[in-house]
Amino acid sequence: MDTPQQPRRTPEQVAAAAAAMDRALAAGLPPDVLGTMLSARAAWWGHADWPAHDDLARVLAHPASRAVDELLWQAIRRRIR
Structure with missing residues (x-):
């Protein structure tokens, strides 16, 4: 599985992520889809279990989700293949 090393983010990077x-x-x-993405991010870092397949599929189905974090979106895509 592709688990990236958790980087230290600058305050500017955190602000940019929040703005996205x-x-x-x-x-x-939908806020619940964003919540699924945040749960998936924790799983990607190895800090939690991955959300259910159907929940991850909802992330991919919504066009606005890709704008939140392209790398995370790609990781979710690989996860449900």
Whole structure:
């Protein structure tokens, strides 16, 4: 499995990630789908179990989800193949 090393993020990177989430929510991403993405991120880092396959499929099905984090979106895509 492809588990990246968890990087240290600068305050600017954290702010940019939060802004991307805000834009995705404004574009219609349901909050529960964003929550699934955050759970998937924790799993990707090895800190939690992966969300259910159907929940991950909902992430991929929503166009705004890709704008949140492209690398995470790709990891989710590989996970449910």
